[in-house]
Amino acid sequence: xxxxxxxxxxxxxxxxxxxxxxxxxxxxxxxxxxxxxxxxxxxxxxxxxxxxxxxxxxxxxxxxxxxxxxxxxxxxxxxxxxxxxxxxxxxxxxxxxxxxxxxxxxxxxxxxxxxxxxxxxxxxxxxxxxxxxxxxxxxxxxxxxxxxxxxxxxxxxxxxxxxxxxxxxxxxxxxxxxxxxxxxxxxxxxxxxxxxxxxxxxxxxxxxxxxxxxxxxxxxxxxxxxxxxxxxxxxxxxxxxxxxxxxxxxxxxxxxxxxxxxxxxxxxxxxxxxxxxxxxxxxxxxxxxxxxxxxxxxxxxxxxxxxxxxxxxxxxxxxxxxxxxxxxxxxxxxxxxxxxxxxxxxxxxxxxxxxxxxxxx
Amino acid sequence: xxxxxxxxxxxxxxxxxxxxxxxxxxxxxxxxxxxxxxxxxxxxxxxxxxxxxxxxxxxxxxxxxxxxxxxxxxxxxxxxxxxxxxxxxxxxxxxxxxxxxxxxxxxxxxxxxxxxxxxxxxxxxxxxxxxxxxxxxxxxxxxxxxxxxxxxxxxxxxxxxxxxxxxxxxxxxxxxxxxxxxxxxxxxxxxxxxxxxxxxxxxxxxxxxxxxxxxxxxxxxxxxxxxxxxxxxxxxxxxxxxxxxxxxxxxxxxxxxxxxxxxxxxxxxxxxxxxxxxxxxxxxxxxx
Numbered sequence: 065x066x067x068x069x070x071x072x073x074x075x076x077x078x079x080x081x082x083x084x085x086x087x088x089x090x091x092x093x094x095x096x097x098x099x100x101x102x103x104x105x106x107x108x109x110x111x112x113x114x115x116x117x118x119x120x121x122x123x124x125x126x127x128x129x130x131x132x133x134x135x136x137x138x139x140x141x142x143x144x145x146x147x148x149x150x151x152x153x154x155x156x157x158x159x160x161x162x163x164x165x166x167x168x169x170x171x172x173x174x175x176x177x178x179x180x181x182x183x184x185x186x187x188x189x190x191x192x193x194x195x196x197x198x199x200x201x202x203x204x205x206x207x208x209x210x211x212x213x214x215x216x217x218x219x220x221x222x223x224x225x226x227x228x229x230x231x232x233x234x235x236x237x238x239x240x241x242x243x244x245x246x247x248x249x250x251x252x253x254x255x256x257x258x259x260x261x262x263x264x265x266x267x268x269x270x271x272x273x274x275x276x277x278x279x280x281x282x283x284x285x286x287x288x289x290x291x292x293x294x295x296x297x298x299x300x301x302x303x304x305x306x307x308x309x310x311x312x313x314x315x316x317x318x319x320x321x322x323x324x325x326x327x328x329x330x331x332x333x334x335x336x337x338x339x340x341x342x343x344x345x346x347x348x349x350x351x352x353x354x355x356x357x358x359x360x361x362x363x364x365x366x367x368x369x370x371x372x373x374x375x376x377x378x379x380x381x382x383x384x385x386x387x388x389x390x391x392x393x394x395x396x397x398x399x400x401x402x403x404x405x406x407x408x409x410x411x412x413x414x415x416x417x418x419x420x421x422x423x424x425x
Numbered sequence: 426x427x428x429x430x431x432x433x434x435x436x437x438x439x440x441x442x443x444x445x446x447x448x449x450x451x452x453x454x455x456x457x458x459x460x461x462x463x464x465x466x467x468x469x470x471x472x473x474x475x476x477x478x479x480x481x482x483x484x485x486x487x488x489x490x491x492x493x494x495x496x497x498x499x500x501x502x503x504x505x506x507x508x509x510x511x512x513x514x515x516x517x518x519x520x521x522x523x524x525x526x527x528x529x530x531x532x533x534x535x536x537x538x539x540x541x542x543x544x545x546x547x548x549x550x551x552x553x554x555x556x557x558x559x560x561x562x563x564x565x566x567x568x569x570x571x572x573x574x575x576x577x578x579x580x581x582x583x584x585x586x587x588x589x590x591x592x593x594x595x596x597x598x599x600x601x602x603x604x605x606x607x608x609x610x611x612x613x614x615x616x617x618x619x620x621x622x623x624x625x626x627x628x629x630x631x632x633x634x635x636x637x638x639x640x641x642x643x644x645x646x647x648x649x650x651x652x653x654x655x656x657x658x659x660x661x662x663x664x665x666x667x668x669x670x671x672x673x674x675x676x677x678x679x680x681x682x683x684x685x686x687x688x689x690x691x692x693x694x695x696x697x698x699x700x701x702x703x704x705x706x707x708x709x710x711x712x713x
Contacts, residue, residue: 084599103609104525110517111526111535114583117576118542121553128556189451197448206452213459215697217637219664220686223671224462227469227679284458291455315437317444338544345546347640348664352672372548372640379552380644395552399545406544410537 121399129393131386132163140393141165156358156374158383163390165397167358171275171368172398175350176343178279178364179286184336186283187290194291195298196320207295214288222352225281230353233280234272238365241266258362268363271355276364278354282343290339297331297416298324334412341405345398347372371398470687473680478688483650483666489677493685495652499567499660500636503646506571506656507635511578512628516617518579519586519624524612536584543580550577551641559645567653567660570646574638578631585627589620626700633696637689639664663689 132140144164147154155164194207244250245259245266259265301324309319325332355367356377369377371394382388477492484491518535526532554573559565593616601611617624639662642648647659648669654660663685670682 084595100608103612104521107517107521107525110514111521111532111583113514114518114535114538114542114579117579118538118545120557121545121549124553124556125549128552186451186454189448190455193448193452197445206456209456209459212694212697213455215633215637215693216462217639217664217689217693219637219639219668219671220462220466220690223667223682223686224465226671228461228465287455315441317441318437320444341544345544345548347546347548348668352668372546375548375552376640376643379555380647392552392556395549399549402544402546402549403541406541407537409544410540 125392125396125399129389129396132389132393135386136163136390139164140390141169141397153360155360156369158378158387161384161386163386165371165390165394167360168369168371168374168394169397170360171278171354171370172344172372174275174364174368175278175282175354175370176340178276179282179343180336180340182280182283183287183290183339187287187335187339188294188332190287190291191294191298192320192324194295196316196324207292210288210291213284214292218285218346218348219352221281221285222349225277225349225353229281230272230277233277234270238266238270238272238276242270242365263362265362265364268361268365270365271367273353273355273367274365275354275368278350278368278370279364281349281353282346285346285349286339286343289342290335293335293338293413294328294332297328297335297413300331300416301327328416330412331416334409334416337405337409337412341402341409344405345372345402347376351376371395466683466687466690469680469683473684474687478681478684482652485650486673487675491681493661493663493666493681493688495649496661496663496666496685497688498652498654499646499649500663502654502656502660503567503570503574503642503662504632504636506568507574507578508628508632510572510575511631511635512582514575515579515582515628515631516586516624518583519590519627520612520617522583522587523590524616536587539580539583542576543584546640547577547638548640548643550574551644554641554645564657565645565647565659566655566657567646568656570642570660570662571656573641573645574635577635577638577641578628581631581634582627585630586620586624589623589627590616592623593619629696629700633693633700636693636696637664639668643668 136143140163142164144166145154145162146152154162155167156162190210194203198206245264246261251260251264254260257264261267305323305327306319309323314322350370351373354370354373356369356373357367358369358374359367361368375391375395375398379388379391382391475492477490478494479492479497480494481490481492482495483493518539522532522535526535550573554569554576558569558572562569597619598611598616601615602608606615642662642665646662646665648665649659649661667682667685667689670678670685673679
């Protein structure tokens, strides 16, 4: 459903209007043709620089990760050694030259998943409130507030997480979940899920630091991104759809469900994927709270490591070329995954918002 | 009216109320951490700020006192390098997209690549700058950090410049051309100038975004405990220093990390508010 652009909207008018005959004539005149060509060439170079940068990053990461790729091949991403003494799996031991990336992939996936589970309902709720329910006077300060949330640097989130969020989780929130997940009746009832009990989702030592803490801080960080895009997509739903639903006697919630959410669903999925892309690559805040240990445990309270955090932590201290190369290979994997995720998200968001510029102001 | 229908409409009203309540709850839950973050920043940061913070360099590990003067100056150096690379290339790309490549396949590809580049994790930029600049030069430098941040600025600047230029009406361009102004001159002094408030907004947004970046600086600028403004040496930066102090075991360094965060946030919020102020006054007042 496309919307006719409002008369005053210059952007769509300007974008769609063909170059007029007058202008073509004026452009084709002989004077200053060389200067014009040089200028447009320069601007083209600037635009091509964006391609060049992406290509350069990819080439550099590929060439620098060659040693580790030759040594481990694809098994880098799923294999592991077994410790001869403790018989526990051994993934990452720079001193003895063991480099397998599985715990980082696991940590990245789990923290991002936790973040999405928390952030998506809140972000959609916020977007619904802002576009459909919010009184006019509150709309602009609220959206400014959430924009501010997006402007706070990652390292400040990390600092806040270390000194405020982690103690809060450790002392107030985790005990609640531990109580539920270790409740004897529930443990017996749901033993088959392996999620309950001492080696379940909330088993082990409660330090505050760990996968759950990283997931929560990630959720706070990606919330504004998802909310802003979701809001944009919802605003792009034409008012006629809302009016039609209301005219049929729908309550406000039914109108939101039938007219707004249903029409905006592809765009919402796109914005969620975009938030996922941000969560996957987020570095500093995660590195500060995830606990930094290359292990895999089911428990959300356990320490972990993510792909980005291991690079941040170990890169400058990498002693051997193989260690550095393995870290760069982790970076390459992260680069490819985020490009894929972002490309999907962009295509989805574009598919929805293209052409629809009627904003609810 | 049948009682059956009454019950149903009651249920529908109740559902509507519940949904409204949930949306308000979600909004509150989003606002709560923000308020908490700002509260702690101001509460902990303001009590830790003192004159020494702005004038002294860090004391050795474990000693009380000292400041982040070198980190503030270092951040300025790195951001100057970043703007030097990022802003001209970004604006150039935006001009190409809006003025020359409008509607072409190449322009669409550039736009898409810019959006994808925007999503590349900052730590990957750090690795790229490390292997492109630090490895060939054999030492860490503020230049490498600046380039990494500059690359991160390009997509934002390009996209906002393009959007702002697209808002300039055709008649303005045609008027310039009709007066015999060459096209390049018309683009620079008419189109770009008309859109300049919006373009500046984009540059400031990009600037605010990279000003707080830590990950790309970890192994490019590296950090430094002493005065350094050289492009050729390790330099400290505000976010780097905050990171190092936050994970350190000393209380006094935690205090300075809060103070540093407050200064950093203040800079960013001022930038964003200025942007907000200018955009809310109508970016193209002069054009229409």
